[in-house]
Amino acid sequence: MPLLEVTDLRTGFETDSGRVVAVDGVSFSVERNRTLGIVGESGCGKSVTALSIMQLLPQPAGSILGGSIRFKDRELVEATPEHMVDVRGDEIGMIFQEPMTALNPVQKIGRQVSEVFLLHKKIDKAEARAASIDILDKVGIPSPEVRVDEYPHQLSGGMRQRVMIAMALGCKPDLLIADEPTTALDVTVQAQILKLMSDLQAEMGMAIILITHDLGVIAETCDEVVVMYGGRVVERAPVEELFANPLHAYTKGLLRSIPRLDRERKTKLPTIEGNVPSLDQMPDGCRFSTRADVEHDEASIKERPPFEEISPGHWVEKCPFCFQG
């Protein structure tokens, strides 16, 4: 029984030019102690998927149009706002990409971290402060008893991201959603933060959903990977299987276009031609058809290809042109 099971999730936004569907029938599941990676380019719907799970979609424009999000045997899509307040922060923690905008610049670190405890635990301010110092120490912040009284701008980018992790993990959640947690950081600090997350996972046993566009990060930290394009999942597989045996043209293209240290210098890099079309211009059928180097026929552009399991645990959108087994 997976900890979180997302089935056929559809999320849309009302805009001036009508409704756009940003997440269009996405399914995946994640178990305790496991890390699921969601990878894709900007606008593929990976962050909206995370916000849907947390029910933090921008209001009133965004809403879940259909599907189910089962978390610990409860349905989150139908959960009341009060119920979600209990879930967020306590049972599901979230880390955002840019720690400077996610932290309140005019509140001390300690107050922001304590908030999680005061909201979810029956403790007073002094105890919450002690708990905050504890958790800040655990995420590797030097002299936490001094840092609690500082403001976010007094910390470096890596330290701020550690504070975000402390806030997300304060109540020992069952699931941690990390949305591009290291994108704004240097490689050296990125390595520290990824190590910290996997150490804490080994200790606390939570499940992690790691959203990133960096396949290197995916390869290093994840057990299973979901590849998204245009609001849909095009491929899903265990990490080693995905890198060794990618089946969808988009996954192959992504893997080819990463600059690698072992490639001959100054040679032409393989690319995926064109740009991601905007959501209202996406074809109904195979969404990658506008960029794939194989010409698509009319049927495959009009009709959504089936999502099938090719080998145990390896799912792929079986467009007759993009499926390259």
Add this chain to the structure above:
Amino acid sequence: MKPLLSVENLKMHFPVKGGVFLRAMASCKAVDGVSLTVHEGETLGLVGESGCGKSTLGKCMVRLLEPTDGRIEFAGDDITHANRHHLLPKRRDLQMIFQDPAESLNPRHTVEQIVSEPFVIHKIGTKRDRLAKVEELLEKVGLSAAAAQRFPFEFSGGQRQRIGIARAIALNPRMIICDEPVSALDVSVQSQVLNLMMDLQRDLGLSYLFIAHDLAVVRHVSDRVAIMYLGKIMEIADADSIYENPRHAYTKALISAIPVPDPKVRREPRFLEGDVPSPIDPPEGCAFGHRMGHPKWKESVGMDLSLKEVAPGHWVQPCPCCTEL
């Protein structure tokens, strides 16, 4: 090969103001004694963590900043303290591409206005000539001529960076300073832009200073690579030897922190503790040895740390703590 641009012992110190009368209390040593050269037709990669001064160095080279000390020579002329009047003709040959194409293109100008601005500034051609030239440039960077009448927001990130490149090559420059040109782009688009830049270099004989924090990207496009830390160059060598045979501990740490996009390789990065220290009041001697708390760091205080050539073309800071000579 002749050096096209050379920098000698360049220093850029910014005053840090404080106190009642906002007097200069200290100075921020963003660039602190950098010497390097860029040859005709060559790409020099410049790598370092955020805050190491690499962008400041780039801005000094195009003389958007006037350095505190040292000497900058471009195409045989000293431009260190040249005034606007003298710089104007130099800027035809020395252009710049910025990191965020959304911020470096005026949102209220059409692409035609943006790309033809260099012609206007340098009073080249009539309006009709300029439009024809703009259309030619847009096609050269892989956009359609019709793009000239549209606004930047109508384009995706990769296309906007192409517009920035079109503007930079408008006057047939000899050298372009590229400040993180692809770090805001998705991988598939990133490789398109890198290919374009390499093609243009071959066709137009351009030299690049390629500033970036992504070591794999830098290795791919560069002939030589310089590693910068806290305002100083730690190591400089041709791209292959810096990756295959790094001599300075900081270079080694940076390389080991790159995530490898292969789940079978679970490498053990050398963890760098902490963050880059503040360039205000930097430590004496080898700044990196100080950060690592190296037992031999004390020996580097007061030593002459100017770069030494350890192999042909391979220069490294000769500190006792970080380098085995």
